[in-house]
Amino acid sequence: MTFFAGRWVPAPDHVSELGGNGLPAGFRASGVAAQIKESGAPDVGLLVCDSPEVTSAARFTASGIQAPPVLLCRERCRLDALRAVVVNAGNANAATGRPGLDNAAKMQGSAAMVARVPEDQVAVCSTGVIGVPLPMDKINRGILAAAHGLDAEGAGAFAAAIQTTDAFDKRAALEVRLPSGTVTITAQAKGAGMISPGFATLLVFVQSDAALAAQTGDLLLGVCVKRSFERVSVDGQLSTNDTVILQCSGESGVRVEPETDDELRFGEALDALMRQLALMVVRDGEGARRVGRVLVRGGAPEAVEAAARSVANSQLVKTALYGGDPNWGRIIQAVGAALPGTAPLAVDIAIEGVQVCAGGSYVPHDAGALAQAVARDEVEYEIGLPGEGAETEVFFSDLGHEYVTINADYTT
Amino acid sequence: MTFFAGRWVPAPDHVSELGGNGLPAGFRASGVAAQIKESGAPDVGLLVCDSPEVTSAARFTASGIQAPPVLLCRERCRLDALRAVVVNAGNANAATGRPGLDNAAKMQGSAAMVARVPEDQVAVCSTGVIGVPLPMDKINRGILAAAHGLDAEGAGAFAAAIQTTDAFDKRAALEVRLPSGTVTITAQAKGAGMISPGFATLLVFVQSDAALAAQTGDLLLGVCVKRSFERVSVDGQLSTNDTVILQCSGESGVRVEPETDDELRFGEALDALMRQLALMVVRDGEGARRVGRVLVRGGAPEAVEAAARSVANSQLVKTALYGGDPNWGRIIQAVGAALPGTAPLAVDIAIEGVQVCAGGSYVPHDAGALAQAVARDEVEYEIGLPGEGAETEVFFSDLGHEYVTINADYTT
Numbered sequence: 001m002t003f004f005a006g007r008w009v010p011a012p013d014h015v016s017e018l019g020g021n022g023l024p025a026g027f028r029a030s031g032v033a034a035q036i037k038e039s040g041a042p043d044v045g046l047l048v049c050d051s052p053e054v055t056s057a058a059r060f061t062a063s064g065i066q067a068p069p070v071l072l073c074r075e076r077c078r079l080d081a082l083r084a085v086v087v088n089a090g091n092a093n094a095a096t097g098r099p100g101l102d103n104a105a106k107m108q109g110s111a112a113m114v115a116r117v118p119e120d121q122v123a124v125c126s127t128g129v130i131g132v133p134l135p136m137d138k139i140n141r142g143i144l145a146a147a148h149g150l151d152a153e154g155a156g157a158f159a160a161a162i163q164t165t166d167a168f169d170k171r172a173a174l175e176v177r178l179p180s181g182t183v184t185i186t187a188q189a190k191g192a193g194m195i196s197p198g199f200a201t202l203l204v205f206v207q208s209d210a211a212l213a214a215q216t217g218d219l220l221l222g223v224c225v226k227r228s229f230e231r232v233s234v235d236g237q238l239s240t241n242d243t244v245i246l247q248c249s250g251e252s253g254v255r256v257e258p259e260t261d262d263e264l265r266f267g268e269a270l271d272a273l274m275r276q277l278a279l280m281v282v283r284d285g286e287g288a289r290r291v292g293r294v295l296v297r298g299g300a301p302e303a304v305e306a307a308a309r310s311v312a313n314s315q316l317v318k319t320a321l322y323g324g325d326p327n328w329g330r331i332i333q334a335v336g337a338a339l340p341g342t343a344p345l346a347v348d349i350a351i352e353g354v355q356v357c358a359g360g361s362y363v364p365h366d367a368g369a370l371a372q373a374v375a376r377d378e379v380e381y382e383i384g385l386p387g388e389g390a391e392t393e394v395f396f397s398d399l400g401h402e403y404v405t406i407n408a409d410y411t412t
Numbered sequence: 413m414t415f416f417a418g419r420w421v422p423a424p425d426h427v428s429e430l431g432g433n434g435l436p437a438g439f440r441a442s443g444v445a446a447q448i449k450e451s452g453a454p455d456v457g458l459l460v461c462d463s464p465e466v467t468s469a470a471r472f473t474a475s476g477i478q479a480p481p482v483l484l485c486r487e488r489c490r491l492d493a494l495r496a497v498v499v500n501a502g503n504a505n506a507a508t509g510r511p512g513l514d515n516a517a518k519m520q521g522s523a524a525m526v527a528r529v530p531e532d533q534v535a536v537c538s539t540g541v542i543g544v545p546l547p548m549d550k551i552n553r554g555i556l557a558a559a560h561g562l563d564a565e566g567a568g569a570f571a572a573a574i575q576t577t578d579a580f581d582k583r584a585a586l587e588v589r590l591p592s593g594t595v596t597i598t599a600q601a602k603g604a605g606m607i608s609p610g611f612a613t614l615l616v617f618v619q620s621d622a623a624l625a626a627q628t629g630d631l632l633l634g635v636c637v638k639r640s641f642e643r644v645s646v647d648g649q650l651s652t653n654d655t656v657i658l659q660c661s662g663e664s665g666v667r668v669e670p671e672t673d674d675e676l677r678f679g680e681a682l683d684a685l686m687r688q689l690a691l692m693v694v695r696d697g698e699g700a701r702r703v704g705r706v707l708v709r710g711g712a713p714e715a716v717e718a719a720a721r722s723v724a725n726s727q728l729v730k731t732a733l734y735g736g737d738p739n740w741g742r743i744i745q746a747v748g749a750a751l752p753g754t755a756p757l758a759v760d761i762a763i764e765g766v767q768v769c770a771g772g773s774y775v776p777h778d779a780g781a782l783a784q785a786v787a788r789d790e791v792e793y794e795i796g797l798p799g800e801g802a803e804t805e806v807f808f809s810d811l812g813h814e815y816v817t818i819n820a821d822y823t824t
Contacts, residue, residue, distance in 0.1 A: 065748025065772070066755040095744050095759075097773025130741020131774040240745055315727065315811070316819060323820025329542020332507045333652055336477025343478040347507075360477070361509025362543040399727070401816050407728055408735025408812065 003172045007378065008293060008395070009276040012268045018173040021156040024184040024209035026051040026249025030149030031161025034142025036090035036128070036135060044142030045087040045161035047205060048115045048150055051249040055211075056082040057218035058123065059225050061242035067094035068101040069124040070241060072108060076120060080214035082247055083121040085205060086111035086143060087162045089190070093126040093134045094240040103134045110140050114147035125203050125243050127190060128164055159188040162203055165406060166190055170280045176210075176269040178262045181254035183210040187273055191281040202281060204229065204244040206273070210266060211250030216258050220267050221246045228274035232282045233312045233396045246270075282395045287402020292321050293380045293395050299387015303339055307383060308394045310338035318399035324375035326367065328356045331381060339385075348384030352376075415584045419790065420705060420807070421688040424680045430585040433568040436596040436621035438463040438661025442561035443573025446554025448502035448540070448547060456554030457499040457573035459617060460527045460562055463661040467623075468494035469630035470535065471637050473654035479506035480513040481536040482653060484520060488532060492626035494659055495533040497617060498523035498555060499574045501602070505538040505546050506652040515546045522552055526559035537615050537655050539602060540576055571600040574615055577818060578602055582692040588622075588681040590674045593666035595622040599685055603693040614693060616641065616656040618685070622678060623662030628670050632679050633658045640686035644694045644807045645724045658682075694807045699814020702733050705792045706806050711799015715751055719795060720806045722750035730811035736787035738779065740768045743793060751797075760796030764788075 004011035011017070023029060029047040036043040058079045060070050073079070086107055093100050104124050112119040126134070149157065159171045170189040175182060191202030212220075225244055256262045283291050296308040311317055314334040320327045328349055335347055349357035352373035354365050373379065397403075416423035423429070435441060441459040448455040470491045472482050485491070498519055505512050516536050524531040538546070561569065571583045582601040587594060603614030624632075637656055668674045695703050708720040723729055726746040732739045743761055751757060761769035764785035766777050785791065809815075 062752040063745070063748035064751035064754035064757045065744050065759065071756065092741070095741060095769055095772060095774055097771065100773070129739070130745060131769065133774070240748055315815075319816055319819035322816065325820060327541070329504070329507060332477050333475070333542060336475035336652055339476035340474040342476035344483065345476045347477065357507055357543065359509065360507060361512070362507055362545070399816065400820065401813050403727075404731055404734065404811065404813050404816060407731035408737060 004272065004276055006279060009272055009279060012272050014177040014265055015269045015272065016175045018175050018184070020173065021153040022173060023152055023155050023186050024207050024249060025251035026209055027207045028150040028152050029154035029158035030146045030151060031154070031157035032142055032145040032149060034138045034145070036088055036138050036142070042157065042161035043089045044139065044146050045158040046111060046115065046143065046146035046150060047085040047158055048117070049083050049247050049249050051251055053250050054081055054083055054247055055214040055217050055250070056080060056245060056247045057214065057221040058082070059221060059244045061239055063240050065095065065240045067092055067126060067241045068096055068104040069093055069126045070243060071101060072104040073123050073243065076108070077123055078120050080218070081121055082123050082245060083117035084111055084115040085123045085125065085245060087125040087203065088139055088142065089162055089164050090128040091126060091132055091134050092128045092130045092241050094130040096131070096133055099133060103136055106136060107139060107143070110143045114143060123245055125241065127162065127203055127241055130240060155186055155188060162188065162190040164190065167284050170277055170284065172273055172277070174269060174273060176266060178254060178256065178265045180262050181252065183208055183252045183254050183266070185269060185273060187277060189277045189281060202229065202239065202242055204277060206246045206270070208248045209250065209252035210248050211253065211255045212248045213258070216256060216263065217246050217248055220270055223267070224271045224274045227271060228278040231394050232278045233309070233394060279395055282397045285397025285403070287400055287406050288397035289400060290321050290398040291378050291395060292398070293378070293393060294383065295380065295391070295393045296383045296385065297388070297391045298385030299389055300385070301390040303385055304390040304392050306338040307335045307385060308392050310334045311381065311383070312394040312396035315399055318396065321379060322398035322400035326351070326370045326374045331383070332357060335383060346386050350382040352380055416684065416688055418691060421684055421691060424684050426589040426677055427681045427684065428587045430587050430596070432585065433565045434585060435564055435567050435598050436619050436661060437663035438621055439619045440562040440564050441566035441570035442558045442563060443566070443569035444554055444557040444561060446550045446557070448500055448550050448554070454569065454573035455501045456551065456558050457570045458523060458527065458555065458558035458562060459497040459570055460529070461495050461659050461661050463663055465662045466493055466495055466659055467626040467629050467662070468492060468657060468659045469626065469633040470494070471633060471656045473651055475652050477507065477652045479504055479538060479653045480508060480516040481505055481538045482655060483513060484516040485535050485655065489535055490532050492630070493533055494535050494657060495529035496523055496527040497535045497537065497657060499537040499615065500551055500554065501574055501576050502540040503538060503544055503546050504540045504542045504653050506542040508543070508545055511545060515548055518548060519551060519555070522555045526555060535657055537653065539574065539615055539653050542652060567598055567600060574600060574602040576602065579696050582689055582696065584685055584689070586681060586685060588678060590666060590668065590677045592674050593664065595620055595664045595666050595678070597681060597685060599689060601689045601693060614641065614651065614654055616689060618658045618682070620660045621662070621664035622660050623665065623667045624660045625670070628668060628675065629658050629660055632682055635679070636683045636686045639683060640690040643805055644690045645721070691807050694809045697809025697815070699812055699818050700809035701812060702810040703790050704733050704808050704810070705790070706795065706808070707792065707803070708795045708797065709800070709803045710797030711801055712797070713802040715797055716802040716804050718750040719747045719797060720804050722746045723793065723795070724806040724808035727811055730808065733791060734810035734812035738763070738782045738786045743795070744769060747795060758798050762794045764792055
């Protein structure tokens with residue numbers, strides 16, 4: 001067990017991890033270096049499903065500024081039947097206007113040609129710097145080279161090619177035992193900065209050899225995105241290019257029918273997979289060394305959500321997490337800021353089980369125990385608002401010198 | 413001219429700067445070290461108006477978590493006739509519950525006694541760490557010592573005693589030539605972190621010897637707060653203790669009547685004073701080395717406001733400002749994140765007059781000129797959204813290593 005290593009997302013009983021670079025039956029992938037990144041690291045990835053019976057589902061950023069590849073996917077793709085995905089890293093093809101849309105269409109056309117699938121079944125994703133024209137000759141050479149490298153063992157190469165400031169791989173290969181048979185799910189994600197989901201976030205690709213109706217996949221993906229990539233924040237910054245795609249080849253022969261135990265178990269596996277990937281994105285939050293989980297309970301869902309987001313996005317909470325500082329005043333400050341007009345507000349706060357505030361007022365507590373608790377790699381904050389029935393969580397990264405160093409000098 | 417030194421807030425023609433520590437006629441102030449701060453720096457300030465004809469106005473934080481001194485001021489003070497203000501730094505007396513309210517009332521009582529004014533004409537302010545009981549014996553000894561030190565030349569001592577992480581003084585003494593005569597306005601502000609105004613923010617005290625009806629002062633203060641302390645962000649964090657108080661002694665004999673040129677000119681001076689103080693707070697944003705001004709124009713006031721706040725509060729924009737990084741992709745990303753559902757959005761962006769984006773798409777520009785422009789101490793971002801008629805600005809600090817260092821280890 002290396003993927004489900006943390007305490008916050010346990011592996012379901014019917015799920016086992018698979019090692020290696022293998023993809024589910026019916027999929028091939030590759031990744032190559034096309035010199036889009038100055039570092040010479042891999043930057044063009046291709047993922048192809050060889051089954052014409054493929055079903056798929058997708059979610060995109062909610063931003064008002066959507067990159068041309070996102071607009072292309074939404075307007076010119078059969079999102080329920082995506083055969084291939086072509087991705088480049090190092091350039092987001094965002095804020096590039098009409099020429100950007102033309103370039104995204106050219107990527108789609110090139111990938112369709114080399115993958116031998118219809119154009120409208122090819123999704124296009126780009127990630128990297130915003131506002132710079134795509135170097136199309138490099139892109140096209142990369143797509144051609146990636147086509148030659150397509151391999152059923154290509155998950156690792158593909159995962160490497162979609163990364164930007166990621167410090168480590170975020171991928172998994174799972175064996176999932178359903179009542180009707182065993183299926184495989186693999187996934188590759190990228191993302192470290194510009195992370196604050198509105199709808200979906202970052203780039204995430206999930207493949208399975210299960211046979212699902214497209215509507216079933218869409219339903220499951222929608223629910224799981226809400227519980228995973230919509231519950232994390234690195235820097236509160238919604239991206240222009242966020243895309244999540246699920247593809248199912250059906251080649252295992254195991255059908256996942258709606259409202260069956262198969263669907264329930266498949267959904268549980270997908271949920272655990274995506275929550276753990278989301279948590280890994282937070283852990284890789286640019287330069288992060290500690291991860292926080294804020295859990296808010298109360299009577300009003302909007303208040304619970306607002307308080308959780310406010311704490312998770314607070315620069316002051318994040319720097320305190322970074323420094324291992326038991327300064328819980330910043331927690332209550334962030335809660336109050338999120339809920340204007342409610343003073344005096346009876347807030348309860350516990351950090352790693354140590355109650356520090358009850359009914360809006362400090363509680364004498366063991367400062368030494370608290371200091372030790374907040375110095376750990378993972379810190380849990382529980383916040384109680386008046387009332388009952390609503391509950392939510394947000395995972396967030398700390399804010400430290402490494403984040404500043406990475407982001408003060410990204411384009412230059 | 414040292415107070416109005418920047419390019420963004422010019423001094424009105426009828427305003428001159430006065431040096432020194434003098435207060436307007438009718439005011440005395442002092443500041444002492446009462447050992448509330450571990451550093452031994454001054455931490456108790458007292459400000460008294462000797463005129464029974466004083467008029468005043470006040471604004472407080474909009475946070476749902478309001479510190480006991482804020483609650484006390486709102487519930488037990490004649491905010492239109494404040495004679496005295498007692499302030500302590502080093503402890504915010506926030507999240508301290510019923511005992512905190514008792515302590516704020518004791519501060520009010522002690523200050524009323526030594527200043528020889530009615531209790532309900534004494535405002536109480538606290539700033540510093542949240543969630544720790546006030547050391548009342550130190551506070552009381554401080555108030556007593558401060559009473560002995562009250563002096564018409566006490567502006568500097570008072571300003572020093574209200575500071576926490578401030579790196580420099582934020583105060584001014586202005587001579588204001590009105591049609592009916594000349595008046596003086598002085599002001600002292602504190603604030604560097606936890607700055608994102610909802611209503612008022614931080615601690616700001618303004619004194620004048622002009623004679624204003626309380627309603628006139630309230631009107632002018634309200635307008636000026638909206639144009640100054642509500643237009644800045646250091647870290648997007650609304651505080652629990654924010655308070656702004658204007659007091660007018662009337663001792664100059666110059667009456668400022670409503671809807672006269674006197675009121676207009678007095679308002680212009682107050683506006684320039686408060687905007688410059690707000691800008692100084694941003695410049696002192698914990699560890700800040702660069703200050704940004706984002707100016708957004710468009711047709712929809714809500715969109716203009718949301719875009720300006722989103723840019724000013726973006727960790728990615730702030731780190732780019734810190735690094736002198738001409739990464740304008742982060743500007744358009746922040747605009748898009750603030751305006752979901754509007755894609756494709758025709759955004760124009762110019763940085764220091766260099767147009768980098770038009771209609772949502774990049775514009776070829778002189779990268780060298782842009783790199784030089786963003787390396788200066790002040791950087792101006794102009795953003796155009798579709799439509800016309802609405803315009804707003806927000807001043808914001810950068811986010812750098814010094815901010816992390818200051819905030820990763822504030823209580824310990």
